[in-house]
Amino acid sequence: MWPIIFLKSSIGKKWVMACTGLCLIFFLFSHAAGNATLFYSTSLFQSYADQLHSHPLIVSLFSKGLFAVFAIHIITGILLFLQNRKARPQKYKVHKRAFKNSIASRTMIYSGLFILLFAVIHTAAVSFGDHGVIAHTVSTMFSSFVLSMFYIVAFVVLALHISHGLWSMLQTFGVNHPRYTWIIHKITYAVPLFFLLLFGAIPFLFLFGSGN
Amino acid sequence: MSEIDISLEIWRQKDSLASGVFETYSLQRISTDMSFLEMLDVLNEQLTREGKDPVAFDHDCREGICGMCGAVVNGIAHGPEPETTLCQLHMRHFKSGDTIVIEPFRSRVFLPIKDLMVDRSGFDRIIQAGGYVSVNTGGTPDANAIPVPSTTAELAMDAAACIGCGACVASCPNGAAMLFTGAKIAQLSLLPQGQQERKERALSMVAAMDNEGFGNCTNERECETVCPKGISIRNIARMNSEYFKASFFS
Numbered sequence: 217m218w219p220i221i222f223l224k225s226s227i228g229k230k231w232v233m234a235c236t237g238l239c240l241i242f243f244l245f246s247h248a249a250g251n252a253t254l255f256y257s258t259s260l261f262q263s264y265a266d267q268l269h270s271h272p273l274i275v276s277l278f279s280k281g282l283f284a285v286f287a288i289h290i291i292t293g294i295l296l297f298l299q300n301r302k303a304r305p306q307k308y309k310v311h312k313r314a315f316k317n318s319i320a321s322r323t324m325i326y327s328g329l330f331i332l333l334f335a336v337i338h339t340a341a342v343s344f345g346d347h348g349v350i351a352h353t354v355s356t357m358f359s360s361f362v363l364s365m366f367y368i369v370a371f372v373v374l375a376l377h378i379s380h381g382l383w384s385m386l387q388t389f390g391v392n393h394p395r396y397t398w399i400i401h402k403i404t405y406a407v408p409l410f411f412l413l414l415f416g417a418i419p420f421l422f423l424f425g426s427g428n
Numbered sequence: 429m430s431e432i433d434i435s436l437e438i439w440r441q442k443d444s445l446a447s448g449v450f451e452t453y454s455l456q457r458i459s460t461d462m463s464f465l466e467m468l469d470v471l472n473e474q475l476t477r478e479g480k481d482p483v484a485f486d487h488d489c490r491e492g493i494c495g496m497c498g499a500v501v502n503g504i505a506h507g508p509e510p511e512t513t514l515c516q517l518h519m520r521h522f523k524s525g526d527t528i529v530i531e532p533f534r535s536r537v538f539l540p541i542k543d544l545m546v547d548r549s550g551f552d553r554i555i556q557a558g559g560y561v562s563v564n565t566g567g568t569p570d571a572n573a574i575p576v577p578s579t580t581a582e583l584a585m586d587a588a589a590c591i592g593c594g595a596c597v598a599s600c601p602n603g604a605a606m607l608f609t610g611a612k613i614a615q616l617s618l619l620p621q622g623q624q625e626r627k628e629r630a631l632s633m634v635a636a637m638d639n640e641g642f643g644n645c646t647n648e649r650e651c652e653t654v655c656p657k658g659i660s661i662r663n664i665a666r667m668n669s670e671y672f673k674a675s676f677f678s
């Protein structure tokens with residue numbers, strides 16, 4: 217059966233990573249849009265949350281879909297990592313990287329696992345809290361310096377993951393042509409930076425600023 | 429002509445089953461005009477005179493076109509010079525007093541044969557799976573009978589420059605053979621002659637590659653950086669889309 221052959225193949229798994237990765241990036245955009253209401257006022261954010269949760273079917277569909285996509289991305293990522301480790305069983309005595317600037321690519325599995333840890337903590341703190349007073353939950357959360365720092369570190373790690381991930385995804389989709397190199401280069405900096413600034417500003421908003 | 433004194437740390441392994449160790453040798457008055465392999469020849473003469481087993485290493489053309497030579501020199505496949513095979517690397521790139529660590533290409537698939545020689549027949553099996561065009565033999569066709577635009581021809585030629593040395597696999601932290609396989613799939617998918625078997629080729633070459641046990645590309649770009657022929661990972665992107673199209677639309 218061709219779909220099974222495809223999914224089992226090395227390149228098929230790359231496609232799974234790329235498609236789920238793209239879905240996760242779309243999710244981040246929508247999440248970022250929702251959170252952006254916080255920059256206006258906490259009450260707007262509260263009404264956004266109330267609006268969202270007045271459609272339980274949509275919320276449930278999206279959160280289940282997101283969970284599935286996330287799970288597939290993680291399981292395939294771990295599978296690839298384990299397979300790749302097996303393919304190079306013996307280390308070199310002298311180990312040198314020929315290509316510079318590959319920190320993000322080298323650490324995909326670790327940055328990914330850190331994001332997973334973050335996602336678990338974040339979901340526990342927010343989703344299972346009381347939605348009626350989500351704005352309150354968020355503001356008490358970010359009054360903790362340690363928790364705020366954890367969030368910021370997680371956003372840096374996320375930016376690192378996406379900076380390599382986006383480029384890698386385009387390569388998997390076959391988009392690598394001298395004509396597009398300049399724009400791909402810009403996107404792989406702009407998108408992670410966008411998320412880093414937007415998400416990262418929120419803890420600061422509550423720590424030092426007007427957020428209340 | 430200047431001369432240098434160097435010391436070598438070379439992986440010695442009796443056969444595929446033996447466990448290997450690094451042995452240290454010192455060489456005096458090596459001409460900087462020598463190629464790396466000529467330097468190893470000098471070492472082997474010295475070892476033979478001492479009644480010891482010479483270091484086994486692969487080589488053939490010694491002019492950078494056959495793909496037989498190759499070892500990891502100081503941590504980099506084919507040594508420190510970009511776009512240079514080991515046979516074309518010259519001793520002038522080393523200094524007197526240098527210690528040079530020489531290791532065989534390592535991968536799950538490239539099993540050791542002896543010392544620096546490894547079995548790269550996995551590559552042959554990938555090519556046998558579809559890295560060719562089937563044509564009926566007959567009279568020599570006219571070279572310009574099938575027109576190919578020059579930009580396309582250039583891209584195909586860039587991919588065809590692969591000499592199959594295996595440095596891509598050796599340098600890849602995942603032991604992936606995607607640069608090698610991608611180069612061949614890209615080359616033939618670009619040319620009119622490759623169209624008939626285009627989809628079948630992508631499917632069976634990727635299956636053969638996976639079947640050998642090579643790893644999966646994670647875009648570390650080590651392969652294209654060490655490739656003695658400067659093959660770009662654009663060819664991997666092309667393979668990714670070729671394989672996708674072949675899987676879904678054939």
Ligand code: HEM
Nearest residue numbers: 233234237240241293324325328329332381384385388646
């Ligand atoms: C919102 C969170 C995440 C986003 C936006 C995201 C996005 C991406 C993208 C776009 C890719 C590139 C796909 C490709 O190589 O073609 C990728 C790769 C990867 N992701 Fe994620 N990811 C996220 C979370 C995670 C998590 C939680 C893990 C946990 C293990 C993970 C593990 C990986 C690994 C290992 C790769 C590399 C796969 C490879 O190169 O073969 N990611 N990610």
Ligand code: FES
Nearest residue numbers: 490494495497515
């Ligand atoms: S011996 Fe032929 S390429 Fe080096």
